[in-house]
Amino acid sequence: MSALSVAVVPVTAFAQNCTILMCNHSKQAAVIDPGGETDKIKQQLKQMGATATKILLTHAHIDHAGGTAELAKDLDLTIEGPHQGDLFWIQSLAQQSAMFGFPAVESFTPDRWLNDGDQVQVGELSFDVLHTPGHTPGHVVFYNAAAKLAFVGDVLFNGSIGRTDFPQGDHAQLISSIREKLFPLGDDIEFICGHGPNSTFGQERRSNPFVSDHRG
Numbered sequence: 605m606s607a608l609s610v611a612v613v614p615v616t617a618f619a620q621n622c623t624i625l626m627c628n629h630s631k632q633a634a635v636i637d638p639g640g641e642t643d644k645i646k647q648q649l650k651q652m653g654a655t656a657t658k659i660l661l662t663h664a665h666i667d668h669a670g671g672t673a674e675l676a677k678d679l680d681l682t683i684e685g686p687h688q689g690d691l692f693w694i695q696s697l698a699q700q701s702a703m704f705g706f707p708a709v710e711s712f713t714p715d716r717w718l719n720d721g722d723q724v725q726v727g728e729l730s731f732d733v734l735h736t737p738g739h740t741p742g743h744v745v746f747y748n749a750a751a752k753l754a755f756v757g758d759v760l761f762n763g764s765i766g767r768t769d770f771p772q773g774d775h776a777q778l779i780s781s782i783r784e785k786l787f788p789l790g791d792d793i794e795f796i797c798g799h800g801p802n803s804t805f806g807q808e809r810r811s812n813p814f815v816s817d818h819r820g
Contacts, residue, residue: 607627607628607728607729607751608628608726609626610624610625610626610753610796612796615639615640615641615644615645615667616640616706617706618639618667620640620798620799621796622636622637622638622639622671623635624645624656625660625755626726627726629727630727631654631655632655632657632727633654633657633726634656634660634726635649635660636746636755637661637669638659638671638672639666639667639668639670640670640671642674656681657681657682657726657727658682658684658726659682659683660685661685661744662743662744662755662757662758662759662798663686663693663740663743664691664693664742665693665700665758665770666700667704667706667798668757668758668798669694670706673711674709676712682716683716684714684715684716685717685718686717686718686742686743687717687718687744688742689740689741689743690740690741691742694711695711697710697711719735720734721733724746729751731747731748733745733747734786736781736785737778737781738777738778739757739770740773743766743781744757745757745785745786747793752790752792752794753793753794753795754786754789754805755795755796756786756798757797758798759781759782759797760786760797760808760812761797761798761799761803762802762808763811763812764812764814765778765782765814783815787805791805791806792805792806793805793806
């Protein structure tokens with residue numbers, strides 16, 4: 605039996621890939637990037653027979669973090685991540701929700717800020733934390749070597765990369781995060797991104813027009 609199960613629950617008008625990550629042995633689960641529509645998330649947890657213990661945040665844009673306070677309160681979850689560089693995004697969640705026409709949301713304070721080299725636990729599973737700034741200054745990625753799986757938020761997409769035109773975005777930093785932090789993990793690593801279908805780092809190295817080895 606595989607050590608983990610993953611279910612992607614698209615939420616919000618931005619079709620953000622909220623991901624439920626469950627340790628199959630303990631049935632404990634983390635909810636990665638609950639952007640909203642928390643009833644859909646709770647329904648998926650129930651369907652999996654999972655007991656959520658924490659929320660993991662890759663970054664604090666509204667479509668990834670908007671449902672965090674509500675879900676944490678409803679299910680008594682701890683909040684881990686992102687890196688403290690995204691504090692200003694968390695503090696501006698109310699303004700973000702108004703700007704993008706989202707339902708009003710509460711701000712929150714993570715129980716644990718994450719740094720490069722940290723680890724997070726989900727049941728009996730450990731995930732390495734990589735600080736990957738560029739899309740936002742505090743963006744992090746969660747990676748499990750044994751499962752050959754990474755949760756990359758909005759750093760990298762199938763055929764594209766994250767936007768850097770938001771406050772404190774940095775295109776050069778984003779390219780560096782992808783090419784120096786993610787690609788060295790291996791071509792066979794599959795990643796689940798914040799929007800759209802999965803891919804592998806190898807596929808993006810070969811064909812992504814923004815970061816491929818053949819670019820330029």
